[in-house]
Amino acid sequence: MSEQAKGVGLPGWFWQAFAAPGVIWLLLLFIVPFFAILAISMGTRDPIFLAPVPIWNPLDWNTETFTGVVREILFGGPHQVVFIRTLAYVGVASVLSLVIGYPVAYYIARHAHRTKMILLILLIAPWWISYLMRMLAWVNLLEDRGLVNSLLQKIGLIGGPINWLNGRPSTVVLGLVYGYIPFLILPLYAAIDRIDQSMMEASRDLGASPARTFVRVTLPLSRQGILAASVIILLPMFGDYYTQDLLSANPRTSMFANAISRLLFSRTGGAEGSSMVIFLSLFLVILMFYYLVSTARAAREYER
């Protein structure tokens, strides 16, 4: 079949080669900066300034800083506090995003017939504005005399304005949810849309109620979509630092990426910051690995 699929006379690698320039470019843009980060993390310190000096030869790499950082994250220290806090925020934000986003995606995929196009456009609309601008808009809304406080006071839910921006974890988590939920809804919608309608009709025909159909058929079938969408928002959330910067700026809500950015901006903390970057990358690789294994398994099941 492969001979028929390819053009007559064209070598096997011909069509793959079209992807090569892009792939090579992306690899370079990823590998080279990452190698630079490794070189700084495994580098030495200038003895006078304690400023980081990169070592480019992997054979000379000095892993002292990196092991120190890992030990601190695993066994105790400021970095551990920040890491656990980040896990908590990202975890809660992801679950919240799913809980809010799944119904929206489901509705658009399954029930919005005439309004589907409009709803999709509305969903994509936030992408026209950068993440940063959207967060700044929230800063404006959440100020003491902002719309949120005015509204709540008018309804009578609160007596005086609530100071949302003074270091509340809830504000940061909600900021993360708001910022990343479009990235979750769209792939989720695509996955649910792809579910074969006939599966659900069969379930209904066999006597299952709508609720049971959802729980027993739709939800498991959309599991891959949920996983993919979660990964799409989990990965950047772990590296997010300006949500916290804009909505809180209080050290008690500072996240892992804030610590990284602080260290990388300082004169002497470059190696430590780079080591934290590597640690975060390794951690995320493990998460991605789980996702890839799960996808592969699902693909195998599907082909059975």
Place this chain on the structure above:
Amino acid sequence: MVFHPRDPRFRSLSRRDFLRRSLATGVALPSAAAILAACGGDGNDNAGGSDGTGDIGFSLTPTPDDPVTYPIYDDNPMIESDLEPETNTTFTIFNWIDYLWPKKLREFGEKYGVEVEYTTFYNSETAVERIRNGELQADVYFPTYDYLPRLVAAKLMQPLNHDYIPNLANAWPSIQSPFYDQDSKYSVPYTIYTTGIEYLAPEVAKAPEEYDNPYDIFWDGANAGKVGLYDEYREVFSMTLLRNGVEDINTADEAAIEQAKKDIVDAIAATNARLTINGAYAKLPTGTFYVHQSWSGDAVAAQYYTANGYKPGDLGFWYPDSGGVIGNDMMAIPANAKNPVLAHLFINYMLEDRIGLQNFGWVGYQPPLSSIEPDTLVKDGWVPENLRSAIVTEDQFGSNELILPLEPDVDAKYLDAWEEITSGAG
């Protein structure tokens, strides 16, 4: 590294700006490092290291008690007197963003018939790197006093020919020969600023002067949620050390640093203090903060940022009579400047009373010129009466402390403590 009020990390909120600190900042100045390897530090003849007066001939960490007079090197001489200014050229200024009124630069260019260019840098490290590797041949550079000794030792700056700079006499006498450059051999002063407490008078429970220890305002829960500190470890530690009665803000005393760290954590807990960069001039005048650590220039600039019903008359600025934090910036000429004569003339131009005052009106940071007196500044409307204490006077320069660069091991203690504070772990 001494933090600078014009560092645009503190001004801009763009993500691109946050990310733009390149890896190059981590690379030390090789020449300076090699030179410094011969130097033990601030001139102490301690055993175990080479003495500070070794190969360089002067201390790289001068203090008011240990001032430095730079040598003039044979291979880096000053230009001759009575030369004609360069023509048919582009005159380049290398400075922080928004730190010099572009109109004044333009007028200078028109006066001498040359094109002008204003190139900016984000921080001292990248600026010095660009000069060092010859990528940029700026004519005038604005260094910070912590980098000046190293720049001179590395022969990156050229000695100044005072025949071209008669207006240096307009500056305060005490700053014409400061401890970090006696006889102003390689630099002239540009601005001077203090770090004090800015507050919204109608909103705070008590004004700073009503406390027994004015700095205690940062620990008062009455203003909870409305308190801001600078996101810069040396500034916050200096303030806390002064509050605790430690006079030396560059102290190496571990117990003092540890106590300061605990106190800063307490302040954040008691008041929900936030660390910001632009809070003093951009957020306090709109009511987001009622109290904020502030540079004098930020307080002066704040009068233009009032909103939400607040007026410039609501602003207040407190600064101690003595023993506070003070800073100053300079102008210098790189050794590889293409237009050294014009550079000298420009420095002289900026030291003119009239020009300096006009530049202050735009920049907000004050030049240390004798003709600029608190009374004239208030009378002519540059600074409102309620912000009079944000005007820096000459006697303050002598009786207050600069944030000096620390020995690396001492710096590490401050940084580790700051790490604990900023991760909310303290």
